[in-house]
Amino acid sequence: MAREDFSELVAGRLKSRLGRAIGRGFRRVARTGAAQKVYEQILWNQIKEGPIPEHIGVILDGNRRWAVRQGLDPWAGHARGARKLEEFLGWCEQIDAIRAVTAYVFSTENFKRSEREVGEIFRLLEEYLQRLLHDERIVRNQIRVKMIGRTHVLPARFQELVRQVEEKTAHYERRFFNIAIAYGGRGEIIDAVRAIARAVLQGELSTDKIDEAVLEGYLYTAHLPRPSPDLIIRTSGEIRLSNFLTWQGAYSELCFMDVYWPDFRRLDLLRAIRVYQRRRRRFGA
Numbered sequence: 001m002a003r004e005d006f007s008e009l010v011a012g013r014l015k016s017r018l019g020r021a022i023g024r025g026f027r028r029v030a031r032t033g034a035a036q037k038v039y040e041q042i043l044w045n046q047i048k049e050g051p052i053p054e055h056i057g058v059i060l061d062g063n064r065r066w067a068v069r070q071g072l073d074p075w076a077g078h079a080r081g082a083r084k085l086e087e088f089l090g091w092c093e094q095i096d097a098i099r100a101v102t103a104y105v106f107s108t109e110n111f112k113r114s115e116r117e118v119g120e121i122f123r124l125l126e127e128y129l130q131r132l133l134h135d136e137r138i139v140r141n142q143i144r145v146k147m148i149g150r151t152h153v154l155p156a157r158f159q160e161l162v163r164q165v166e167e168k169t170a171h172y173e174r175r176f177f178n179i180a181i182a183y184g185g186r187g188e189i190i191d192a193v194r195a196i197a198r199a200v201l202q203g204e205l206s207t208d209k210i211d212e213a214v215l216e217g218y219l220y221t222a223h224l225p226r227p228s229p230d231l232i233i234r235t236s237g238e239i240r241l242s243n244f245l246t247w248q249g250a251y252s253e254l255c256f257m258d259v260y261w262p263d264f265r266r267l268d269l270l271r272a273i274r275v276y277q278r279r280r281r282r283f284g285a
Contacts, residue, residue, distance in 0.1 A: 043270035050277040052097035053230035057245055059104045062236030062260030075120035080262040082124050091266045100176040104244045108184040129161045142174035148220035149183030185246025192218035231276045235261045253279050
């Protein structure tokens with residue numbers, strides 16, 4: 001090989017390595033708190049004048065995979081996910097236009113998991129509801145908290161705690177926080193149809209009066225001023241709704257994010273809102 005060719009080869013390799021090193025350095029800087037704050041501000045400036053979703057649904061996915069990646073037990077991921085949900089509500093609180101959040105916490109299918117994992121999840125949920133009972137943010141923001149799902153199948157102790165939280169916040173109407181527990185969208189529709197059938201048999205409802213509005217009045221979300229989410233976010237990279245808000249989500253904008261729920265950041269929420277704003281909502285028109 002000629003000396004000139006050898007020199008060019010070495011220079012090319014050095015340039016390539018230098019480029020990779022600079023790239024790694026940039027990514028490390030971008031992950032710092034200061035850089036994230038700057039990016040958050042840029043995102044907020046981009047979206048603050050645009051339409052903000054009034055009702056956001058969120059599928060908290062990836063807790064177990066996050067735990068495995070960290071070399072931890074699955075319930076450690078659920079514990080981290082519960083803390084992230086508190087953070088998420090705080091971020092939504094900072095955006096006045098967001099009035100309702102519906103979080104998919106535990107599905108009817110999740111009962112198929114191991115007894116140990118299900119037990120740990122409900123222990124964490126009990127602790128979370130206990131904190132909600134005494135959370136001053138609930139009072140300050142007048143948040144109505146409601147569990148949606150087949151809560152009658154839950155342990156009696158848990159049902160009592162649910163009752164306390166719902167009763168304490170039942171008179172609030174400024175904001176709404178729905179926790180989907182023992183929830184399934186198909187099951188919700190079946191429960192609504194059963195309730196409608198009972199009303200018909202008892203002479204309280206005529207079949208020719210049944211329409212979409214009537215059915216919505218029997219869904220778990222009937223208490224909401226806007227039952228259908230404007231935006232549904234799912235984390236972990238999975239691209240499906242997994243039986244979440246099957247009726248209500250028919251025209252929701254969907255945003256699937258390639259980040260495990262415990263690693264979800266405020267800038268991810270802002271990114272999701274930016275995605276929402278870039279969509280054109282025609283509702284079939």
